Amino acid sequence: MAELTPEKTTITDFAVREHRSLWTDAWQRLISSNTARMGMFIVALFVFSAVFAHYFWEYEPKKDLDYSLKLKAPTLVVNEEVPSVHIFGTDKLGRDIFRRVVHGGWNSLRVGIVAVSIALFFGGLIGLVAGFYENIHMTSSEKLTLFGFTGLVMGVMPAWIANQPFQALLFAGLGIVAAYFVDFYKGKIQRLLIFGVAGALIGGLPALLVSGATALVCTIWGLITGILLSRPLEGKFFSNVMMRLMDIILSFPGYLLAIAIVAFLGPGLEKGMIAIGVVSIPVYARLTRSAVLSVIKKEYILAAQSVGEGHGRIIFRHLTPNILSPIIVQTTMGLANAILSAAALGFLGLGAIPPEPEWGSMLGDSYRYLTSGAWWAVLFPGLAIMFSVLGFNLLGDGLRDALDPKLRT
Numbered sequence: 001m002a003e004l005t006p007e008k009t010t011i012t013d014f015a016v017r018e019h020r021s022l023w024t025d026a027w028q029r030l031i032s033s034n035t036a037r038m039g040m041f042i043v044a045l046f047v048f049s050a051v052f053a054h055y056f057w058e059y060e061p062k063k064d065l066d067y068s069l070k071l072k073a074p075t076l077v078v079n080e081e082v083p084s085v086h087i088f089g090t091d092k093l094g095r096d097i098f099r100r101v102v103h104g105g106w107n108s109l110r111v112g113i114v115a116v117s118i119a120l121f122f123g124g125l126i127g128l129v130a131g132f133y134e135n136i137h138m139t140s141s142e143k144l145t146l147f148g149f150t151g152l153v154m155g156v157m158p159a160w161i162a163n164q165p166f167q168a169l170l171f172a173g174l175g176i177v178a179a180y181f182v183d184f185y186k187g188k189i190q191r192l193l194i195f196g197v198a199g200a201l202i203g204g205l206p207a208l209l210v211s212g213a214t215a216l217v218c219t220i221w222g223l224i225t226g227i228l229l230s231r232p233l234e235g236k237f238f239s240n241v242m243m244r245l246m247d248i249i250l251s252f253p254g255y256l257l258a259i260a261i262v263a264f265l266g267p268g269l270e271k272g273m274i275a276i277g278v279v280s281i282p283v284y285a286r287l288t289r290s291a292v293l294s295v296i297k298k299e300y301i302l303a304a305q306s307v308g309e310g311h312g313r314i315i316f317r318h319l320t321p322n323i324l325s326p327i328i329v330q331t332t333m334g335l336a337n338a339i340l341s342a343a344a345l346g347f348l349g350l351g352a353i354p355p356e357p358e359w360g361s362m363l364g365d366s367y368r369y370l371t372s373g374a375w376w377a378v379l380f381p382g383l384a385i386m387f388s389v390l391g392f393n394l395l396g397d398g399l400r401d402a403l404d405p406k407l408r409t
Contacts (some may be wrong), residue, residue, distance in 0.1 A: 006406055011232050012078075013059050018373065026399075026402040026403050027402070028401040029401065030398055030399065030402040033398045033401060035394050035397055035398050036225075036394065036395060036397070036398020036399070036401075036402065037398075038391075038394050039079065039390075039391050039392065039393070039394030039395030039396070039397070039398055040392075040393065040395055040398075042387055042388070042390065042391025042395075043388075043391040043392060043395055045173065045391075046105060046109070046116055046387070046388045046391060047109065049102055049105055050102075050105035050106040050108070050109045051106070051109075053092065053103050053105065053106060054103070054106040055104045057099075057102070059099060059103045059357075061095075061100075061103075061355040061357055062355055063357055064093075064095045064099075064100075064355070065093055065094060065095065066090075066093075066094035066095070067093065067094050068094060069082065069084075069086070069090045069094035070088055070090065070091075070092060070093065070094045071089070071090060071091065071092060071369060071372070071374045071377065072086060072090045072094075073089050073374075073376060074086060074087055074088055074089040074376050075087075075089075076142065077218075084160070086098065088101060088275050088376060088380045089374075089376035089377065089380075091355070091362070091365065091366055091377050092365065092366065092369060092377070093355075097362075097376065097377065097381070098380070099107075100357040100362060101356045101357075101359070101381055101384050103363070104357040104358050104362065104381070104384070106357075107269055107342075107352055107356065107357065107358045108339045108342055108343070108358070108359055108385075108388065109272070109392065110269070111269065111273050111276065111338055111339065112205075112335040112336075112338040112339050112341040112342070113181075113274060113335070114273040114277065114279070115274075115277040115280065115334075115338040115342075116277070116331055116334045116335055116338055117277070118273070118274065118277025118278070118280075118281070119277045119278075119279075119280035119281050119283065119334065120277075120327070120331055120334075121244035122277075122281050122284075122285075123283065123284025123285040123288065124168050124284050124285070124288045124327065124343060125289075126246075126281070126285040126288075126289075127284065127285040127286065127287065127288025127289035127290075127291075127292065128288055128289075128292060128319065128320065129238070129242075129315075130184040130235075130239035130242045130243060130285070130289050130292075131239070131288065131289040131291075131292025131293050131296065132235075132296065132311070132314075132315055132319065133234075133236075133238060133239060133292070134235055134236055134239040134289075134293070135293070135296050135297070136235065136296075136305075136311065137235070138234060138235050139311065140179075142311065143179050143182075143233070143234075144176055144179045144180075145184050146177070146179075146233055146235075146237075146238060147175035147176060147178050147179035147182075147229060148172045148173075148175045148176045148361075149172075149175070150175050150228070150233060151171040151172045151173070151174050151175025151176070151178070151225065151229055152168055152169070152171060152172035152175070153219075154171055154224075154225040154228065154229075154343070155167055155168035155169070155170065155171025155172060155202075155225065156168050157205065157221055158171075158203045158217075158218035158221050158222060158303050161207070161214055161217060161218055161221075162206060162207040162209075162210050162214055163210070164206050164207070164209075164210075166206075167202065167206055167207075167218075170202045171199070171203075171222075171225060174195065174198055174199060174202060174225075174226065174229060175229050176232060177282060178191075178195055178229040178302055181194075181195075181230075182218050182230075182231075182232045182233075188230075191230040192227055192230045192249070192402060194230070194231065195224040195226040195227065195229050195230040196223050196227045197223075197226065198226050199222035199223055199224070199225045199226020199227070199229070200219045200220075200222045200223040200226060201222070202222050202226075202409025203218040203219050203220075203221055203222020203225070204216070204219030204222060205224070206218075207219070210303070229284075239289070242285065243285075243286070243289065243305055246281070246282035246285050246286055246310070247282075249278075249279070249281070250282045251284045254279050254341070255344055257278075257279050258272075258275040258276055258278075258279045258341060258345060259275075259345070259350060261274065261275035261278060261279070261346065262275045262345060262350045263350070264289045265329050265352070267349070267350050268351075268352070268353055269342075269351060269352040269353070269356065269358065272342055272345045272346075272350065272351050272352075273342075275345070276338050276341045276342060276345075277338075279341070280334060280337070280338070283330065283334070284330065284334075287326060287327065287330055288323065288327060291323035291326055291327070292319060292323060294323075295319065295322050295323060296319070298322075300318060301318060301319070302315065304317075304318050319354075326404035327401065328399060328403065329396055329399045330396075330402045331394060332392055332395050332396040332399055333392065333396035335392045336388070336389040336390075336391075336392035336393050336396070339385065339388055339389055340385065340389050342358070343358075343360030343361060343385050344360060345360060346358045346359065346360025346361035346362075346363075346364065347360040347361065347363050347364040348360075348364065349361070350366060358384070359381045359382075361386050362377075362381040363378060363381050363382060366378050366381070389400060
């Protein structure tokens with residue numbers, strides 16, 4: 001019988017595996033998903049065609065006009081009736097639909113990126129600050145900032161009514177003074193009287209130069225502002241106010257609110273970007289706040305506090321990297337929603353200004369010709385919207401599964 005020597009003995013540890021980061025695991029799961037691969041392919045095709053067409057395929061929509069080719073069906077060969085190839089057909093002005101669909105992708109891509117950037121920046125910042133200070137006490141400088149910002153925001157109303165912008169700055173100064181009084185002067189009734197009267201005077205006296213009625217309204221508003229600033233405002237106050245403001249915005253139907261904003265700002269693609277971005281801010285604010293609340297009590301946050309790290313460093317160094325997963329997924333799906341919203345505004349005539357190519361406005365210009373059999377004028381812009389939105393949604397679904405830590409093996 002052969003002897004087993006130590007040199008011949010090998011031990012296999014099946015519990016040990018190669019260390020991989022969360023992002024490496026997420027990428028491997030993403031590329032192994034058929035849904036995610038399909039979404040990446042559609043998104044890559046959409047982005048490549050839009051960017052390539054914009055920079056390397058010159059198009060001047062104001063000069064693109066040929067009434068002799070009005071509403072010609074798609075054709076792949078030249079014939080007597082149609083002396084040029086139009087694989088998607090032509091529209092009511094004889095313009096090549098394929099070219100306009102491809103160039104319209106650049107406008108839709110711009111709307112998606114700019115609108116989502118607006119919503120992500122402002123909504124993410126509001127959610128980060130609201131979620132963090134809901135559970136962490138503010139420092140003295142942060143309280144000064146909160147009081148000053150509150151006074152500035154409240155002072156915008158009387159400044160607008162009386163058409164005297166300096167009033168907003170006076171209320172901001174009142175807020176900074178109130179922050180010192182709240183910390184060092186504990187008499188609640190005295191604070192309420194002092195700052196109530198101060199707010200009424202700041203609001204009413206400058207407004208007397210306009211009219212008595214204006215002075216009365218501004219005095220009442222200043223009194224309310226002073227009483228508010230006399231209270232010990234904390235992070236929970238900011239969080240509650242911001243979240244209630246987000247609830248108010250969410251209470252309006254998204255498309256109707258976007259239409260109202262565009263109607264106020266005026267038509268145009270840039271105005272549509274702003275409207276879609278503003279409407280989407282509450283989604284990112286609520287998502288970011290909920291993500292912050294889920295990790296704010298984790299050990300690494302408590303450890304950072306215990307060694308005396310600043311609040312800004314904790315927010316951007318420790319909190320932000322650990323809440324990115326749901327925000328990345330929402331950003332991807334938000335691009336699809338922004339493209340769809342831009343198409344809706346364009347369909348209603350509130351998007352790109354003609355003759356600028358944009359998928360929604362192309363649908364709005366062509367749907368009435370369906371009864372005459374010109375189906376191609378509606379089909380291809382509609383397919384472009386459908387596939388671009390589908391691509392981002394599929395990619396978002398794949399990212400959601402890939403970034404789920406419960407699926408990490």
